[in-house]
Amino acid sequence: MFKKYQFDAAKFKFGMRTVKSGLAVFLVILVFHLLRWDGIQIAALSAVFSLREDFGKSVHFGSSRILSNSIGGLYALLFFIVSDFFSHSFWVTLLVIPLFTMLTIMTNVAFNNTAGVISGVATMLIIALSVPAGDSILYAMARVFETFVGVFMAILVNYDLEKLKNWLKKPRKPE
DSSP: OOTTOOOOGGGOSOOHHHHHHHHHHHHHHHHHHHTTOSOHHHHHHHHHHHOOSSHHHHHHHHHHHHHHHHHHHHHHHHHHHHHHHTTTOHHHHHHHHHHHHHHHHHHHHHTTOGGGHHHHHHHHHHHHHHOOTTOHHHHHHHHHHHHHHHHHHHHHHHHHHHHHHHHHHSOOOOO
16 A cells, blocks of 8 residues: 655755745744734644745635635635534534535536635634634634735745846846
């Protein structure tokens, strides 16, 4: 089963995408620390997930992630409303969470956002199944906001490093 997974020391290196991922996570951690925000996990994951080979791909994937997480966050909010109405009964979670999982998938597909299906479902499940008591709406909005921060950091890193790379490639005139 694991025969095809053999360590290749030649592939164990710092590539540009690896360095950009580390830099984006560094910036997320720094910003969240300086602003004393909680919820760094979602932002850091969003930064890594959104960081692609170049700026254009990062913008495309980042916008897909923002859309999908907003959809997942919306269904999580609807879950809280339904759950509150039925006094947080277990059967509501048992029936509504699978239904909202399917609706999150269907909504992303309907928006032609198949690349965002997994992140949308993950967002909905993380928010709906791990919310602190009494903080449902604020919690859901904060998780979606954290996605925006992570995506922004990935785009910023890709933009600035691509700009730097182009500047370094530009031929210089001797003075």
